[in-house]
Amino acid sequence: MAAMSLLEARGLTRHFGGLKAVDGVDFTLEEGEIHALIGPNGAGKTTFVSLLSGRVPAQSGTIRLKGRDITRVPAHARVHAGIAYTFQITQVFAALSVFDNVALAVQSRGGHPIAAETMAALGRVGLAERADQIAGTLSYGHQRVLEIAMGLALQPVLLILDEPTQGLSDGEIATFKEIVRSVVPKTTVLLIEHNMDVVMGLADRITVLNFGTVLATGTPEAIRADRAVQAAYLGG
Amino acid sequence: MTMGRALSLHLGVLAALLALHFAAPAYHHTNIARIMVLAIYAMGYNIAFGYTGLLSLGHALLFGAGLYGAGLLVYHAGAGAAGAMLAGLLAGGAMALAVGLLALRTSGVAFMIVTLMFAQAGYLTVLYFGAWTRGDEGIVIPQAARAIGSLDLSDDGTRYLVALTLFAAALLGNLALVRSPFGRVMVAMRENEERSRMLGFNPFTVKLAALTVSGLYAGLAGAAYGLMFGYVGASLASVQYSILPLLYVLLGGAGTVLGPFVGALLMFYLIDYASAVTDAHQFVTGAALVLLILFAPKGILGTLRARGARWLP
Numbered sequence: 001m002a003a004m005s006l007l008e009a010r011g012l013t014r015h016f017g018g019l020k021a022v023d024g025v026d027f028t029l030e031e032g033e034i035h036a037l038i039g040p041n042g043a044g045k046t047t048f049v050s051l052l053s054g055r056v057p058a059q060s061g062t063i064r065l066k067g068r069d070i071t072r073v074p075a076h077a078r079v080h081a082g083i084a085y086t087f088q089i090t091q092v093f094a095a096l097s098v099f100d101n102v103a104l105a106v107q108s109r110g111g112h113p114i115a116a117e118t119m120a121a122l123g124r125v126g127l128a129e130r131a132d133q134i135a136g137t138l139s140y141g142h143q144r145v146l147e148i149a150m151g152l153a154l155q156p157v158l159l160i161l162d163e164p165t166q167g168l169s170d171g172e173i174a175t176f177k178e179i180v181r182s183v184v185p186k187t188t189v190l191l192i193e194h195n196m197d198v199v200m201g202l203a204d205r206i207t208v209l210n211f212g213t214v215l216a217t218g219t220p221e222a223i224r225a226d227r228a229v230q231a232a233y234l235g236g
Numbered sequence: 237m238t239m240g241r242a243l244s245l246h247l248g249v250l251a252a253l254l255a256l257h258f259a260a261p262a263y264h265h266t267n268i269a270r271i272m273v274l275a276i277y278a279m280g281y282n283i284a285f286g287y288t289g290l291l292s293l294g295h296a297l298l299f300g301a302g303l304y305g306a307g308l309l310v311y312h313a314g315a316g317a318a319g320a321m322l323a324g325l326l327a328g329g330a331m332a333l334a335v336g337l338l339a340l341r342t343s344g345v346a347f348m349i350v351t352l353m354f355a356q357a358g359y360l361t362v363l364y365f366g367a368w369t370r371g372d373e374g375i376v377i378p379q380a381a382r383a384i385g386s387l388d389l390s391d392d393g394t395r396y397l398v399a400l401t402l403f404a405a406a407l408l409g410n411l412a413l414v415r416s417p418f419g420r421v422m423v424a425m426r427e428n429e430e431r432s433r434m435l436g437f438n439p440f441t442v443k444l445a446a447l448t449v450s451g452l453y454a455g456l457a458g459a460a461y462g463l464m465f466g467y468v469g470a471s472l473a474s475v476q477y478s479i480l481p482l483l484y485v486l487l488g489g490a491g492t493v494l495g496p497f498v499g500a501l502l503m504f505y506l507i508d509y510a511s512a513v514t515d516a517h518q519f520v521t522g523a524a525l526v527l528l529i530l531f532a533p534k535g536i537l538g539t540l541r542a543r544g545a546r547w548l549p
Contacts, residue, residue, distance in 0.1 A: 053434065055430075055434070074438070075433055075434060076433050076434075076436050076437055076438045076439075077436075077438075079434065079435060079436030080436050084434075085434050087431070087434075091428060091430070091431045092431075093423075093424055093427045093428055093431065094427070095427055096420075096423065096424070096427065100420055100423075100424075103417075103420060104420060104421065104424050104432070104435050104437075105435050107417045107420070107421075108435045108436040108437060109436065114417060150435065154435065154436065
């Protein structure tokens with residue numbers, strides 16, 4: 001193959017009892033794109049990205065990152081392979097300082113010197129002057145930004161964002177969009193998102209999940225025009 | 237700089253302990269030497285529990301590994317005290333590594349129970365091999381064997397200074413550890429294991445490393461305790477010695493470098509005074525703990541840190 005995709009999932013499956021959360025999903029991420037994952041609640045979006053990041057083991061199917069089979073690689077090792085995951089429900093280290101939260105990510109990838117790289121990473125998202133603050137005392141919006149800063153400080157090849165704009169104000173969403181645009185094409189972004197303005201404004205391609213299967217994949221225009229998607233999700 | 241302030245405080249405590257060597261009355265002089273050795277043990281416990289979040293109920297096994305590692309070598313093989321102390325240190329670390337490989341497959345309550353069972357198995361092993369260990373009765377280390385070169389560990393003054401030297405090394409090592417990048421990872425593992433994993437840290441290896449360091453501290457303390465006070469007995473490997481460091485750490489402040497020492501000091505004297513007044517001294521300790529949990533669950537130094545002294549490591 002001339003141009004290898006960054007990530008390829010084939011026949012990816014995860015059932016929970018009788019619930020087919022993810023059921024034979026084929027999925028491809030191209031290097032440098034912003035790819036949005038949408039679908040109704042319970043469509044399997046979070047389970048799907050959990051399979052990619054290794055938080056949940058796959059029951060069958062394969063995942064390849066730059067051609068390498070990572071299906072059985074544990075989550076912490078996938079981080080070192082370049083997959084960063086930010087949580088749907090903010091999970092910063094609330095008792096630690098903002099600095100320590102990001103320093104953990106910097107030292108995890110072997111960044112050196114830790115202090116300088118940490119401050120640089122905080123500067124990129126506008127949190128530098130809050131470095132000494134305890135993370136748990138940040139506003140919700142700032143905690144979301146800190147969560148993203150931790151992901152970016154890992155310098156991943158693939159950044160997975162699980163509903164990053166949930167609960168953010170319009171101003172904060174605008175800042176978030178700028179941050180995401182600034183990391184591509186060096187970093188590929190896969191985001192789960194419910195806010196259609198964010199999806200249509202940011203994504204190069206969109207994949208629609210429904211009942212654990214792929215309903216459609218395409219450009220924002222193509223997805224908007226797709227009848228099956230309209231029926232299932234966009235309420236057309 | 238906060239580092240300067242923290243370092244000054246710890247060096248100040250060490251200087252005060254050195255001053256007490258010259259100033260303290262004989263009775264307290266011996267007590268403080270004992271407290272410093274117990275504080276090394278509690279510091280080790282704190283590395284696992286206070287910093288990494290591993291609530292073990294089996295640290296007596298690690299203390300016992302150091303105690304018997306050193307004691308049996310001296311008593312049966314005629315080893316020197318310095319070599320025996322090193323052997324005790326390594327025995328504690330090796331035991332922690334071995335137990336950790338199995339026990340760290342569990343977490344939470346299961347981890348408490350598994351470590352407790354391992355320690356009970358260790359205690360019963362000591363009794364079972366009574367021909368070597370002299371079981372409950374224990375081994376009295378002959379005075380001639382309690383010397384490092386010309387340093388006679390049975391001499392009060394020498395013992396105090398050797399205890400202080402070991403304590404100082406343990407304390408400053410502890411300070412350096414928790415200020416290091418690895419120290420930050422230990423705390424991250426305690427605060428949120430899943431988040432740490434998704435930052436690329438393997439929870440199993442981080443916890444195993446922390447537990448092994450904890451075992452080195454416990455092993456050193458066990459060896460030093462046996463050699464300095466001349467007694468190696470099964471009671472020192474009993475469940476009571478798994479609970480003691482937990483109490484010290486809770487009292488002084490879990491996750492603070494000086495907390496274990498402060499806790500050991502106060503608890504030692506609390507028991508000392510209570511037993512002079514009443515036979516029910518364990519009731520007094522129990523009551524003190526209930527009050528502590530109710531009104532200062534973070535312990536003394538933990539409460540100070542929460543009330544503004546954020547620079548306390």
